[in-house]
Amino acid sequence: MINLFRKIRKQLISESKIGQFLIYSIGEIILVVIGILFALGINNWNENRKLQKKKFRLSRT
Numbered sequence: 001m002i003n004l005f006r007k008i009r010k011q012l013i014s015e016s017k018i019g020q021f022l023i024y025s026i027g028e029i030i031l032v033v034i035g036i037l038f039a040l041g042i043n044n045w046n047e048n049r050k051l052q053k054k055k056f057r058l059s060r061t
Contacts, residue, residue, distance in 0.1 A: 005028065012021040 008024065009021070012024060
C-alpha cells in the first residue's frame, strides 16, 4: 500500500501536476487524521471497559 502511494506521489511530482499533488497530499493527511481518531476511539472504549470491569469487581466485594 505504501509503495502504491509512493509511486503515485513520484508520478505527480515528475509530471509537474502541482494541483493534483496538493489534492493528493490533503487526502493523505485526512486519511492519517481518520486513522488517529479511530485509534483514539478504540483506546477510549478499552479504557471505559476496564473501568466498568473494575467497578463491577469492587461492587461485588
